[in-house]
Amino acid sequence: GENVEQHPSTLSVQEGDSAVIKCTYSDSASNYFPWYKQELGKGPQLIIDIRSNVGEKKDQRIAVTLNKTAKHFSLHITETQPEDSAVYFCAASKDGYGGATNKLIFGTGTLLAVQP
Amino acid sequence: GAVVSQHPSRVICKSGTSVKIECRSLDFQATTMFWYRQFPKQSLMLMATSNEGSKATYEQGVEKDKFLINHASLTLSTLTVTSAHPEDSSFYICSARAGGGSSYNEQFFGPGTRLTVL
Numbered sequence: 561g562e563n564v565e566q567h568p569s570t571l572s573v574q575e576g577d578s579a580v581i582k583c584t585y586s587d588s589a590s591n592y593f594p595w596y597k598q599e600l601g602k603g604p605q606l607i608i609d610i611r612s613n614v615g616e617k618k619d620q621r622i623a624v625t626l627n628k629t630a631k632h633f634s635l636h637i638t639e640t641q642p643e644d645s646a647v648y649f650c651a652a653s654k655d656g657y658g659g660a661t662n663k664l665i666f667g668t669g670t671l672l673a674v675q676p
Numbered sequence: 677g678a679v680v681s682q683h684p685s686r687v688i689c690k691s692g693t694s695v696k697i698e699c700r701s702l703d704f705q706a707t708t709m710f711w712y713r714q715f716p717k718q719s720l721m722l723m724a725t726s727n728e729g730s731k732a733t734y735e736q737g738v739e740k741d742k743f744l745i746n747h748a749s750l751t752l753s754t755l756t757v758t759s760a761h762p763e764d765s766s767f768y769i770c771s772a773r774a775g776g777g778s779s780y781n782e783q784f785f786g787p788g789t790r791l792t793v794l
Contacts, residue, residue, distance in 0.1 A: 594782070603682075603769050603785040604720070649719060663710075664783060666719045 562587040566667030583650035682786035699770030705750035706772035
């Protein structure tokens with residue numbers, strides 16, 4: 561089955577610096593890659609996602625890149641702020657049109673700490 | 677839009693009792709709902725997938741008789757932890773997904789329920 565690895569497990573940056581979190585997946589048929597931010601005691605919130613027909617997607621300070629050949633995808637946060645501090649999870653799944661129920665397989669998470 | 681609620685947000689119960697957790701999609705119809713369990717400092721582990729009106733599909737290692745899932749309508753799914761024991765203490769999170777369209781696979785997560793079994 562699908563396996564998603566995520567690195568690093570913890571990341572500490574200074575406010576204003578950039579942060580990069582990387583994930584690799586094993587199932588070449590995966591074609592949907594969301595990123596979630598989870599604050600302590602809360603559910604995950606989708607912050608950005610990318611589908612396999614796109615190599616890069618950007619939303620203000622957040623961007624995601626996808627390399628299908630290498631089966632890598634990465635989250636980039638620029639101009640980090642203290643409120644960006646949280647646990648970030650990547651995930652992968654196979655888009656299932658036609659009624660298929662496709663599961664999200666989560667990475668192990670990255671604890672991002674943005675130091676003021 | 678795309679809000680998912682869970683109730684209760686936290687519950688403490690005695691060992692041997694049953695606990696029901698509700699998951700509701702507030703502003704969309706969820707053809708599929710998912711239940712996850714998350715232990716401290718760990719990732720989300722999928723427990724089961726439920727489609728409205730049909731039996732839930734459980735992941736390997738999850739006891740279907742212990743974790744009862746009902747998806748009676750397009751906006752409500754419930755998870756009942758039966759005969760709870762301290763090892764069932766965890767953070768339970770549901771997610772909901774609408775069907776069709778360009779966001780077919782996007783899941784919207786609830787805020788989670790903290791279960792503590794004494």
